[in-house]
Amino acid sequence: MYMSHLECPKCSAKHDPHKIIQLCPECGAPLLVRYDLNKVKANLKKEDLVSRKPDLWRYRELLPLVDDKYKVTLGEGMTPLLALDKLGNKLGVELYLKDEGIIPSGTFKSRGAAVGVSRAKELGVKSLAMPTNGNAGASWAIYSAKADIDAYIVMPVDAPAITRNECAIAGAKLYLVNGLISDAGKIVGRAVAKLGCMDASTLKEPYRIEGKKTMGLEIAEQLNWEVPDVILYPTGGGVGLIGIYKAFRELQQLGWIGDKMPRMVAVQAEGCAPIVKAWEEKKTASEFWNNASTIAFGITVPKALGDFLVLDAVYQTNGCAVAVTDEAILKDQAELAAAEGAFVCPEGAANYTAAKKLRESGWIKPGEKVVLLNTGAGLKYPDTVQVAVPVLEPEQDIPV
Amino acid sequence: MYMSHLECPKCSAKHDPHKIIQLCPECGAPLLVRYDLNKVKANLKKEDLVSRKPDLWRYRELLPLVDDKYKVTLGEGMTPLLALDKLGNKLGVELYLKDEGIIPSGTFKSRGAAVGVSRAKELGVKSLAMPTNGNAGASWAIYSAKADIDAYIVMPVDAPAITRNECAIAGAKLYLVNGLISDAGKIVGRAVAKLGCMDASTLKEPYRIEGKKTMGLEIAEQLNWEVPDVILYPTGGGVGLIGIYKAFRELQQLGWIGDKMPRMVAVQAEGCAPIVKAWEEKKTASEFWNNASTIAFGITVPKALGDFLVLDAVYQTNGCAVAVTDEAILKDQAELAAAEGAFVCPEGAANYTAAKKLRESGWIKPGEKVVLLNTGAGLKYPDTVQVAVPVLEPEQDIPV
Numbered sequence: 073m074y075m076s077h078l079e080c081p082k083c084s085a086k087h088d089p090h091k092i093i094q095l096c097p098e099c100g101a102p103l104l105v106r107y108d109l110n111k112v113k114a115n116l117k118k119e120d121l122v123s124r125k126p127d128l129w130r131y132r133e134l135l136p137l138v139d140d141k142y143k144v145t146l147g148e149g150m151t152p153l154l155a156l157d158k159l160g161n162k163l164g165v166e167l168y169l170k171d172e173g174i175i176p177s178g179t180f181k182s183r184g185a186a187v188g189v190s191r192a193k194e195l196g197v198k199s200l201a202m203p204t205n206g207n208a209g210a211s212w213a214i215y216s217a218k219a220d221i222d223a224y225i226v227m228p229v230d231a232p233a234i235t236r237n238e239c240a241i242a243g244a245k246l247y248l249v250n251g252l253i254s255d256a257g258k259i260v261g262r263a264v265a266k267l268g269c270m271d272a273s274t275l276k277e278p279y280r281i282e283g284k285k286t287m288g289l290e291i292a293e294q295l296n297w298e299v300p301d302v303i304l305y306p307t308g309g310g311v312g313l314i315g316i317y318k319a320f321r322e323l324q325q326l327g328w329i330g331d332k333m334p335r336m337v338a339v340q341a342e343g344c345a346p347i348v349k350a351w352e353e354k355k356t357a358s359e360f361w362n363n364a365s366t367i368a369f370g371i372t373v374p375k376a377l378g379d380f381l382v383l384d385a386v387y388q389t390n391g392c393a394v395a396v397t398d399e400a401i402l403k404d405q406a407e408l409a410a411a412e413g414a415f416v417c418p419e420g421a422a423n424y425t426a427a428k429k430l431r432e433s434g435w436i437k438p439g440e441k442v443v444l445l446n447t448g449a450g451l452k453y454p455d456t457v458q459v460a461v462p463v464l465e466p467e468q469d470i471p472v
Numbered sequence: 473m474y475m476s477h478l479e480c481p482k483c484s485a486k487h488d489p490h491k492i493i494q495l496c497p498e499c500g501a502p503l504l505v506r507y508d509l510n511k512v513k514a515n516l517k518k519e520d521l522v523s524r525k526p527d528l529w530r531y532r533e534l535l536p537l538v539d540d541k542y543k544v545t546l547g548e549g550m551t552p553l554l555a556l557d558k559l560g561n562k563l564g565v566e567l568y569l570k571d572e573g574i575i576p577s578g579t580f581k582s583r584g585a586a587v588g589v590s591r592a593k594e595l596g597v598k599s600l601a602m603p604t605n606g607n608a609g610a611s612w613a614i615y616s617a618k619a620d621i622d623a624y625i626v627m628p629v630d631a632p633a634i635t636r637n638e639c640a641i642a643g644a645k646l647y648l649v650n651g652l653i654s655d656a657g658k659i660v661g662r663a664v665a666k667l668g669c670m671d672a673s674t675l676k677e678p679y680r681i682e683g684k685k686t687m688g689l690e691i692a693e694q695l696n697w698e699v700p701d702v703i704l705y706p707t708g709g710g711v712g713l714i715g716i717y718k719a720f721r722e723l724q725q726l727g728w729i730g731d732k733m734p735r736m737v738a739v740q741a742e743g744c745a746p747i748v749k750a751w752e753e754k755k756t757a758s759e760f761w762n763n764a765s766t767i768a769f770g771i772t773v774p775k776a777l778g779d780f781l782v783l784d785a786v787y788q789t790n791g792c793a794v795a796v797t798d799e800a801i802l803k804d805q806a807e808l809a810a811a812e813g814a815f816v817c818p819e820g821a822a823n824y825t826a827a828k829k830l831r832e833s834g835w836i837k838p839g840e841k842v843v844l845l846n847t848g849a850g851l852k853y854p855d856t857v858q859v860a861v862p863v864l865e866p867e868q869d870i871p872v
Contacts, residue, residue, distance in 0.1 A: 122522070122523045123522045123523065126526030126550055127552070144813075145554075146552065146554060146571075146813055146814065147551070147552020147553075147554055147571060147574055150526055151547070152527070152546065152547020152576075153547075154545075154546060154547055171546075171547060171576075173576075174547055174574055174575060174576060175574060176571075176573075176574060176813075177815070177851075178578070178849065178851055201870075214809065214813035214814075214815060215813055216813075217809060217810050217811070217812070217813045218811075218812055218813030219813075224870060226864070226870070229863060233854060234851055234854050236859050236861055237815075237850075237854050237857035237859055238809075238815055238850075238851070240857055240858075240859040240861070241805070241806050241809040241810070241815055241850070241857045242809045242810055242813060242815065243809070243810040245870075246859075246861050247861065247862050247863075247864050247870055248861050248862070248863045248864065249863070249864045249865070249866060250863060250864070250865050250866065251865075251866045255866035258866065259864060259866070259868070259869065259870060262869055262870075263869065263870040266869070266870075266872055267870070267872065405641070406641050409614065409617060409638075409641040409642045409643070410617050410641070410642055410643040411617070411618075412617070412618055413544075413546055413576075413614035413615055413616075413617040413618030413619075413642060414546065414614075415577070415614060415637075415638055415641055415642065449578065449851070450637075450638075450641070451577075451578055451634055451638075451849070451851050451852060452851060454633060454634050454637050457637035457640060457641045458640075459636050459637055459640040459646075461636055461640070461646050461647065461648050462647050462648070463629060463647075463648045463649070463650060464626070464647050464648065464649050464650070464659060465649070465650050465651075466649060466650065466651045466655035466658065466659070468659070469659065469662055469663065469666070470601075470624060470626070470645075470647055470659060470662075470663040470666075470667070472666055472667065
């Protein structure tokens with residue numbers, strides 16, 4: 073076990089990692105897990121990973137679980153990094169898709185849930201509550217079921233229908249709210265106080281981000297420890313982006329990669345772009361986005377608790393933030409499927425739209441190595457595909 | 473390249489594997505790919521696999537592709553083998569779930585499509601056609617898109633809706649039929665003659681089965697080359713079961729496993745159980761099942777072309793065939809999700825139902841190592857889960 077302490081990125085206070093803790097007791101900011109990376113460096117070589125199981129637990133030394141007996145796993149991680157040759161050639165770059173659709177529950181949320189629930193179990197948590205745009209709730213519901221933890225999940229009525237099924241069949245205590253994830257968050261806030269359960273809201277516990285961090289570790293390992301030039305990430309709560317940034321920083325400290333960092337791009341929809349607005353105004357925090365709305369439902373987050381960490385990662389890596397339209401997202405979702413066979417979620421397609429925009433503007437240069445993070449399977453969003461299919465009677469023929 | 477020839481399991485004729493071939497030209501039976509296994513044995517040790525990428529192409533020497541440049545991959549294979557400790561303890565066995573939901577398009581069909589489409593591309597195929605209960609069509613549509621092959625897909629109107637979306641967004645030529653997969657098959661048969669495309673129907677080309685075979689290779693590798701006592705497989709067309717059986721036979725010839733074979737169990741729904749009926753009557757082929765109907769839609773196959781191969785695998789391994797009710801399937805689908813966090817498809821749940829039945833009857837003995845094959849993600853069958861969720865207004869509380 074190499075976890076050393078919890079650290080507040082705002083006030084720098086250090087905290088004991090061996091008890092249940094939510095936000096920084098001193099200033100209310102989200103906490104980050106720190107490790108004794110010198111000790112990791114001394115005991116682990118990157119070559120040691122080769123023979124390990126292809127899941128996120130291969131990075132055991134960089135994860136916060138103390139005792140493996142609390143590990144709650146459904147086989148998550150080591151998702152494919154696919155070369156998108158056709159679209160890459162079209163854009164004049166080396167294009168990759170990190171496909172988080174190939175994971176339990178079909179979204180990257182399962183990484184956070186696997187590590188978050190495992191650690192909650194280790195700390196003796198019996199029940200937890202969280203607001204969600206659907207996918208995180210589904211993931212936490214199935215991992216909580218496996219861990220025998222009661223999960224209270226609150227999601228907007230507009231969240232993808234399939235995520236309700238996942239929560240329900242896993243036995244979670246599921247509620248819908250006539251409103252946005254921010255409204256769900258307020259209901260959860262009140263419930264946590266009343267029910268005495270752990271608050272598993274985005275960044276209100278420090279372990280979910282450690283699970284998501286493994287996306288960055290995998291990208292580095294899959295590219296044979298060569299750091300890509302650009303990573304595009306669809307940004308709602310932003311934990312994935314923060315996690316990937318944290319991963320590359322830790323890899324630098326381990327000496328497994330050099331000084332180069334990937335330029336991190338926060339991609340949002342024009343209907344909900346608080347991070348983009350803050351970045352354009354060179355601010356270090358975002359403002360609440362009114363009337364948020366986009367078909368990329370997972371990134372409908374009007375104000376993210378970790379906005380300052382997202383913006384910091386973007387600034388520190390000379391990255392940027394880009395907003396794209398719903399119309400372009402849907403068009404590019406179809407282009408990705410028809411050209412590369414990748415049926416990604418709208419949030420994932422938004423990255424491709426953004427990459428095209430940044431390539432056109434010259435911000436992405438010819439030949440650069442560019443990774444699109446597809447956060448989930450298109451399967452979870454059946455309504456984004458319009459189909460009008462001819463129906464034949466058994467005796468009819470396919471028209472020639 | 474270790475592929476030596478194509479062999480007819482019925483009339484034993486040998487055929488050239490380097491040209492497009494469908495059924496045995498001499499007797500009309502499905503063909504199987506054969507390899508020079510002595511040469512594989514001399515050139516490959518099972519330890520060599522350890523450092524290979526976690527996808528099905530790790531078994532390169534046992535796959536029919538000649539040149540890697542034709543490989544069409546979306547990152548398929550090396551799906552998790554999950555220990556189901558809670559349910560295993562309940563049944564008094566060592567229970568595992570091979571979870572084929574964690575794969576492109578969310579079902580095991582993508583294994584057959586990856587290898588089948590790759591090989592079709594290598595052989596110069598420009599268009600193909602197939603009937604499907606939905607999932608195979610979706611898989612072949614996305615891999616064909618990646619390979620720039622035109623795909624004509626015909627599926628029953630009752631096939632899962634999401635599979636239409638997958639075909640449509642990948643640009644396949646999709647048709648629905650007012651009927652069953654057998655009706656779709658007849659339409660495809662006529663279209664193949666008229667359009668001059670490859671017939672990609674189940675077992676009408678010899679390569680799909682090679683992709684599915686990798687499930688067996690992975691189970692063996694994941695259990696550290698210790699053969700399980702029982703493997704339960706939901707059986708429609710039966711290619712998965714035939715493939716797994718073929719895998720274990722090849723592993724025996726390689727000397728990577730001993731004489732022991734897993735007892736193969738063909739699981740069907742009571743509403744469509746032609747293989748079970750044939751097995752009960754000790755026959756070597758099945759009869760067409762009239763009025764076939766089950767919520768486990770993927771196994772609604774009234775008469776499988778490879779029925780004799782399925783039955784042979786069952787007889788050769790001292791296995792059996794079991795039919796289960798839709799009612800029990802739905803109940804067990806929920807039990808799997810609530811206890812183990814595994815949201816499997818109805819076909820996958822049917823295996824658990826069958827395992828319970830066989831354990832009760834004593835056919836599965838205490839402490840045996842039992843593998844349930846979950847052929848796909850529950851995500852693809854949203855209608856099997858009934859949810860009645862309370863809706864809150866933002867100012868309302870979760871009831872305590």
